[in-house]
Structure formats: C-alpha cells, structure tokens
Amino acid sequence: MKAEVAATEAAAAPVSTAKATLRPWPALAAALFAAVVFLWSAPILWMLLASTRPESFGSLDMARLLPDTIPTTDQFNYAIQDGDWIIWFLNSFILVTGTLIVQLVTISLAGYAFARMEFRGKEILFYVFLFQLMLAPPVLIVPNLTTLVHLGLYDTLIGVMAPYWGSAFGTFLMRQTFRSIPRDFEEAAVIDGASWRQILWLVLLPLARPGIIAFSIVSVVFHWNEYLWPLMVLNSPENMVLTVGLVSFALGAEGASDWGLIAAGTLLVVAPLAVAFVAFQRQFVNSFMSTGIK
Amino acid sequence: MSFIKTFVGAVALTAFAGGATAAERIEFMFPAPVQGKLSREMQRIVKEYNASQDTVEVIGVFTGSYDDTKIKAQAATEAGKPPAVVLMGANFAAELAMSDLIEPISAVAPEGTNLDAFLNEFWPAVRANAKFDGQLYSIPFQNSTPILYYNKEHFAEAGISKAPETWAEWIKAAKKLTKADGERWGLMMPSNYDYNGWLVQALAMSSGGSFYNTSYPGEIYYDHASTKAALKFWRDMAHTHKAMPTGVTDSKAVSTAFFSGKSSMIVLSTGALSFVRNNAKFDYDVAFIPRNVRNSVPIGGASLVSFKGTTPEQKAAAWDFMSYLVSKEVIGGWSRFTGYFSPRKTAYDLPVMQEFVKNNPDALTAVEQLKYAGPWIATYNTVAVRKAVEDEMQALLSDEKLTIDEAAARAQKNANEVLKPYVESTALRF
Numbered sequence: 001m002k003a004e005v006a007a008t009e010a011a012a013a014p015v016s017t018a019k020a021t022l023r024p025w026p027a028l029a030a031a032l033f034a035a036v037v038f039l040w041s042a043p044i045l046w047m048l049l050a051s052t053r054p055e056s057f058g059s060l061d062m063a064r065l066l067p068d069t070i071p072t073t074d075q076f077n078y079a080i081q082d083g084d085w086i087i088w089f090l091n092s093f094i095l096v097t098g099t100l101i102v103q104l105v106t107i108s109l110a111g112y113a114f115a116r117m118e119f120r121g122k123e124i125l126f127y128v129f130l131f132q133l134m135l136a137p138p139v140l141i142v143p144n145l146t147t148l149v150h151l152g153l154y155d156t157l158i159g160v161m162a163p164y165w166g167s168a169f170g171t172f173l174m175r176q177t178f179r180s181i182p183r184d185f186e187e188a189a190v191i192d193g194a195s196w197r198q199i200l201w202l203v204l205l206p207l208a209r210p211g212i213i214a215f216s217i218v219s220v221v222f223h224w225n226e227y228l229w230p231l232m233v234l235n236s237p238e239n240m241v242l243t244v245g246l247v248s249f250a251l252g253a254e255g256a257s258d259w260g261l262i263a264a265g266t267l268l269v270v271a272p273l274a275v276a277f278v279a280f281q282r283q284f285v286n287s288f289m290s291t292g293i294k
Numbered sequence: 295m296s297f298i299k300t301f302v303g304a305v306a307l308t309a310f311a312g313g314a315t316a317a318e319r320i321e322f323m324f325p326a327p328v329q330g331k332l333s334r335e336m337q338r339i340v341k342e343y344n345a346s347q348d349t350v351e352v353i354g355v356f357t358g359s360y361d362d363t364k365i366k367a368q369a370a371t372e373a374g375k376p377p378a379v380v381l382m383g384a385n386f387a388a389e390l391a392m393s394d395l396i397e398p399i400s401a402v403a404p405e406g407t408n409l410d411a412f413l414n415e416f417w418p419a420v421r422a423n424a425k426f427d428g429q430l431y432s433i434p435f436q437n438s439t440p441i442l443y444y445n446k447e448h449f450a451e452a453g454i455s456k457a458p459e460t461w462a463e464w465i466k467a468a469k470k471l472t473k474a475d476g477e478r479w480g481l482m483m484p485s486n487y488d489y490n491g492w493l494v495q496a497l498a499m500s501s502g503g504s505f506y507n508t509s510y511p512g513e514i515y516y517d518h519a520s521t522k523a524a525l526k527f528w529r530d531m532a533h534t535h536k537a538m539p540t541g542v543t544d545s546k547a548v549s550t551a552f553f554s555g556k557s558s559m560i561v562l563s564t565g566a567l568s569f570v571r572n573n574a575k576f577d578y579d580v581a582f583i584p585r586n587v588r589n590s591v592p593i594g595g596a597s598l599v600s601f602k603g604t605t606p607e608q609k610a611a612a613w614d615f616m617s618y619l620v621s622k623e624v625i626g627g628w629s630r631f632t633g634y635f636s637p638r639k640t641a642y643d644l645p646v647m648q649e650f651v652k653n654n655p656d657a658l659t660a661v662e663q664l665k666y667a668g669p670w671i672a673t674y675n676t677v678a679v680r681k682a683v684e685d686e687m688q689a690l691l692s693d694e695k696l697t698i699d700e701a702a703a704r705a706q707k708n709a710n711e712v713l714k715p716y717v718e719s720t721a722l723r724f
Contacts, residue, residue, distance in 0.1 A: 082331065142372045145370065146372070149375055231362060244356070
C-alpha cells in the first residue's frame with residue numbers, strides 16, 4: 001500500500017508543483033524531483049533486482065541497486081511453487097470487488113441523504129457516523145468476530161467484507177462531492193419530472209465520478225493489502241487471501257529469511273495493482289487532485 | 295412464514311444428519327516457524343493424518359507469527375469458536391493457563407492416561423515450561439536453544455584452533471576475527487524484540503543466574519549480578535571491543551551477514567540449523583554458548599495447547615491429533631525437516647534419527663547442549679516483562695554513555711511495575 005501511495009505522490013508531485021517553480025530554478029527543481037522519485041522508488045528497484053538474482057542471499061552485493069548478475073526467474077519459480085497463488089488471487093479479487101460494489105451502493109445512498117435530504121437529527125447522525133473513523137480497527141476484532149460467528153459467516157469471504165460495507169470515510173467523501181455539485185442540475189431535472197432516484201442515478205453520480213474513482217482506489221488498495229482482519233476471520237486454505245499467503249514467505253521466526261523469495265512473492269502480490277495504476281494513471285491522478293485526497 | 299420454518303427445519307435436519315456420520319472437524323492453528331516450505335510441510339502432515347483415519351478431520355490453519363497466532367486463537371475463543379489445537383510459543387502456556395484460556399492436558403486426554411509417564415518421554419529441559427501450578431498444560435512439539443555458529447575458514451585464517459568455551463576465550467576470538475571499518479565483525483547476535491530477551495536470558499544463565507523465579511511468576515531478576523553480567527558482555531562487545539555492530543540488529547541481518555562472510559560468529563536458534571546448513575557455502579560448525587560461570591541456556595520453540603470451550607468430541611479429536619503429532623515418527627521427521635530438536639527423547643531411538651544425527655554432527659551438538667538447558671522466561675504478562683530488559687539492552691547497544699547499573703535498575707523498575715497487579719493479588723495479599 002505504501003509503495004502505491006508513494007508512487008501516486010511521486011507522480012502527482014511534478015504535475016502539481018512543476019508549474020509554480022519552473023521559472024526561477026528549472027534545473028534544480030528537476031534534480032530535486034528526480035532525487036525524490038529515486039528515493040521513493042528505491043525499494044521497488046531493489047525488489048525487482050533481488051527477485052531476479054540467482055541466489056536468494058549470500059552475496060555481499062545483496063543491498064546493491066545496480067544489476068550485477070544475469071537475471072533469472074528462479075525466485076519466481078520457487079515462489080509460485082510455494083503457494084496456492086491462483087486461489088489466493090481469486091479470493092483477493094472477490095474480496096476487493098465484493099467489498100467495493102456494496103460500498104459504492106451504500107455510500108452513494110448515504111452520501112446523498114446527508115447532502116441533499118432534510119430530516120431531524122441529520123447533523124448529529126452525521127457526526128456519529130464520522131465517529132467511526134476514530135475507532136482503531138483492532139478494538140473491534142472480537143465484537144465483529146462474535147457477530148460473524150452468530151451470523152454463521154466465520155471463515156467466509158463475506159465475513160471479511162461485511163464490516164466494511166458501511167464506510168464512514170466513503171459516506172463523508174460522497175457527501176462532500178455531492179455538495180460541491182451546483183443544485184441547478186438537479187432543479188433542471190426536477191422540472192423535467194425526474195424522481196430522486198433518477199436524479200441520483202442520472203445526474204449526480206455521473207458528476208461525482210472523480211469522487212467515486214478516488215474512493216474506489218483507496219478501498220481496493222486497502223482491502224488488497226489488509227492482513228490482520230482476514231487472518232482473524234479465515235481458516236480454511238481454500239478461503240485464504242494473498243496477504244496472509246505472502247506472510248508465509250516473509251516470516252522468519254528463527255532468523256532465517258529468503259530475500260529473493262520474499263521479493264518475488266511481494267512483486268506477484270503488488271503486480272495487479274501496479275499494472276492497473278500504470279494503465280489508468282492519468283485518471284487516478286485527476287481524481288485525487290479534484291477530490292483533494294492524498 | 296411456514297415455508298421459512300420448513301426450510302430452516304430441513305436445513306437443521308440435514309446439518310444434524312451430516313454431523314452424525316461425518317468425521318469430527320477440528321481446527322489446528324500453527325504459525326510460520328521459518329519459511330513457506332515449513333508451512334507446506336505442516337499442511338502435508340495434516341493431510342497425512344486426515345488420510346490415516348476417518349473419525350477426525352483436521353483443518354490446518356496458517357496463522358502468521360507467534361504473536362498473531364496468540365491474538366487469533368484468543369479472539370476466536372472469545373467469539374465462541376475455540377481452536378482445539380494450537381501451536382503456541384512454549385513460554386506462553388503458563389500465561390494462558392493463568393488467564394484460564396486453555397485446558398489442562400488432563401482434561402483433553404482420555405481419563406486414566408498416565409501423563410507423568412507421558413511427560414517422562416520428553417527431555418527434562420522442556421518439562422518446566424509445559425507445566426503450570428503442577429499441572430500439564432502443553433505438549434512440547436518443536437524446541438530450540440541458542441547456539442554459536444562459526445565460520446571455520448575465518449577461524450583458520452585468524453589462527454584460532456577451536457571454538458571458544460569460556461567468555462574470556464569468546465571475547466578474545468571475537469576481537470581477533472574482527473576486521474576494521476566494519477568489513478568483518480567477530481560476533482553478531484540478533485537484538486530485535488523476542489530474540490533479544492532470549493539471548494539476554496542465555497547470557498544471564500551462563501553467568502549462573504536463573505533470570506526469573508521458576509516457581510513464582512511474579513518475580514524477575516534484572517537488577518542482579520547475573521543479568522548485569524549479560525548486559526555488560528553484550529554492550530562491551532559492541533562499544534569496548536568493537537567486535538560487533540552497535541545499535542539494534544535484526545535476526546535476518548544476522549543470518550545474512552553470516553552467509554555473506556561479514557560476521558565470523560553468530561548466535562542464533564538451533565531452529566535455524568537446516569536453514570544454515572542449506573545456505574552456508576563455506577565450512578561452518580556449531581558450538582555450545584560459551585560459559586561465564588557455567589554452561590546453561592534457555593529452551594525456545596513451541597508447544598501444543600488446547601483452548602477452552604470445545605465439546606467433549608472435539609477434545610477427544612484434539613487428543614488424537616496431538617498424540618499423532620508428537621509420535622516418535624512424526625516429531626522426528628519434523629525435527630529432521632526443520633532443524634528443531636525433537637523434545638520427545640525417545641524419537642532419537644529410531645534408526646532413521648540415529649542415522650541423521652550421525653550424518654549431521656551439528657544436530658547432535660544441539661541435542662547435547664540440552665543437558666545444560668533450563669526453562670524459558672514465563673511470568674505474568676511475559677511479553678511486557680521481557681520487553682523491560684530488551685528496551686534497556688537496545689539502549690545499551692545504541693548509547694555508549696548509558697551505564698549497566700542504570701540500565702539494569704530501570705529494567706527492574708519497569709518490570710516490577712508490570713508484575714505489580716499479579717504480586718498484589720497473590721504474594722502480597724493476606
């Protein structure tokens with residue numbers, strides 16, 4: 001997750017600040033940005049290199065950032081043999097999409113209610129909602145787990161998703177996004193005889209696209225990378241997700257660690273997100289800039 | 295409405311009918327001991343067990359680190375899904391028993407099982423941590439001790455003929471093996487949490503101490519001569535003899551430094567033996583932790599426990615599976631695969647084990663050191679008590695000006711603070 005955010009910031013920084021600093025010290029600014037970009041990307045560069053070394057460790061050059069060996073795919077082969085990657089990928093994919101789809105429905109409805117509808121206790125209810133943001137998630141592990149056991153959702157992917165279906169952050173974000181849309185659009189729709197459902201679906205949601213995309217990125221990245229909660233809920237190997245699977249490589253309780261293998265496994269895990277980011281980079285950056293999320 | 299009732303009834307009936315014929319399902323939670331390879335091997339053992347009989351079906355659940363395993367097992371128990379078998383850090387059993395979270399083994403084993411005879415098949419060194427308040431609460435499964443790994447080629451080059459046996463020899467060797475400017479260190483030891491406390495305990499035990507009160511979990515001996523000797527030895531190695539890097543060193547950095555020839559001696563767990571054997575591309579050997587006053591080390595590793603709240607059927611299943619895991623053949627195979635020593639003494643009577651030990655003399659050294667091993671720190675709130683001394687050890691390694699007396703006194707004070715509620719509700723309550 002950090003790497004993703006870092007990449008976003010590194011990419012966003014030059015776009016947003018280059019204009020302002022271009023005139024006085026263009027060369028210096030460029031050098032500064034290059035240094036920052038290098039700093040942010042160093043761990044990823046190292047990972048790429050470590051995962052393609054023939055030996056997992058043992059050479060003094062392990063910490064180098066310059067390639068000094070002929071790249072091989074050995075580490076990836078070991079990593080692939082070592083885990084049920086297909087199951088893990090599939091489960092992680094189901095987990096993030098299942099979470100996101102329901103979240104999008106709940107946050108746009110709740111966001112609309114808080115932004116546009118008038119009802120008693122609206123303000124208080126909204127602040128109570130926001131209060132959810134202040135709770136540290138580990139506090140809720142046992143109560144949430146108890147609820148899941150009662151509902152028969154222990155050791156299921158639905159159980160991992162369920163607590164996230166109501167998102168305070170998402171509701172807040174959608175409320176802000178809706179409020180920033182001028183009422184004129186809705187009023188025009190009302191004159192044409194649109195119901196509130198039609199207004200939401202045909203007018204507000206299309207205009208709220210940057211907010212929806214920004215939230216989706218945050219949600220997908222968070223749930224793709226989440227470790228503790230899936231570890232608590234899931235038991236069966238066939239329900240395992242990527243992060244929990246990856247940890248079986250990364251842990252070395254007795255002082256042993258296979259750097260190359262860890263690097264290869266980590267690359268496999270971040271690959272889908274990285275590819276998606278590169279493919280939709282412009283849209284991502286625009287969304288983040290227009291919503292003010294970093 | 296009536297449709298729903300019928301439906302629920304039908305589902306309940308099927309579930310009931312299914313339960314009557316199917317095998318008893320239990321969960322077995324285990325942390326990752328060293329690498330992915332090991333969790334795969336563990337799943338293989340579980341599969342083999344499931345195939346060997348049809349009354350019990352075990353689901354092997356990989357649960358991350360030792361700490362994550364504890365959190366998960368505890369959370370699942372509180373939520374009403376207690377795991378029947380959990381592989382847990384060997385020194386956590388006392389604390390779990392104290393907080394009434396796990397069953398004594400006598401409640402899991404069938405009535406009339408002679409547990410004393412059963413425990414006598416295990417090495418004496420591992421027995422203390424398995425018991426609490428005179429009762430058996432855990433069954434040792436994979437155990438280790440700290441051991442000295444050394445690079446024989448570096449020793450020959452420096453003209454040292456044998457592994458150091460006393461602290462004086464140890465310091466001399468470390469100084470001699472060190473090359474200037476951090477090109478090569480004489481000795482490296484992991485000082486990250488957990489490993490740190492374990493090694494301070496090992497050094498304190500070598501200095502004649504017992505580190506904590508083995509019969510009362512409310513006392514710890516930090517501001518005592520033996521622990522001070524441990525703190526001083528480690529600190530001096532870095533600051534006075536300059537034979538070890540200053541600051542905190544992670545266990546992974548220690549093994550990596552050894553493999554790359556950047557450190558001539560390292561202290562690591564015997565649990566890393568297979569890992570070192572497979573990856574050291576030079577002539578290495580292992581030796582006992584050198585003695586200050588005597589030879590003595592704490593055990594480490596993990597034991598099997600059963601959480602409270604399971605049904606009698608699940609308990610029976612848990613016992614069957616635990617007995618399988620600690621059977622001579624399985625526990626011996628696991629020991630050969632991982633490098634942990636087998637806590638069950640009798641496993642070494644098997645021809646395949648004798649053959650293995652003969653071919654891998656380093657494994658034999660690990661077993662021989664057991665004669666001098668004692669229990670691992672297990673107090674009230676062990677992790678917090680241990681952290682009190684770890685924080686000071688780390689401070690000593692980073693701050694050259696900090697004195698041993700100051701560090702030891704502060705560790706004692708902080709640990710006493712942690713132990714206070716227990717002490718006040720036990721020894722001081724009359």
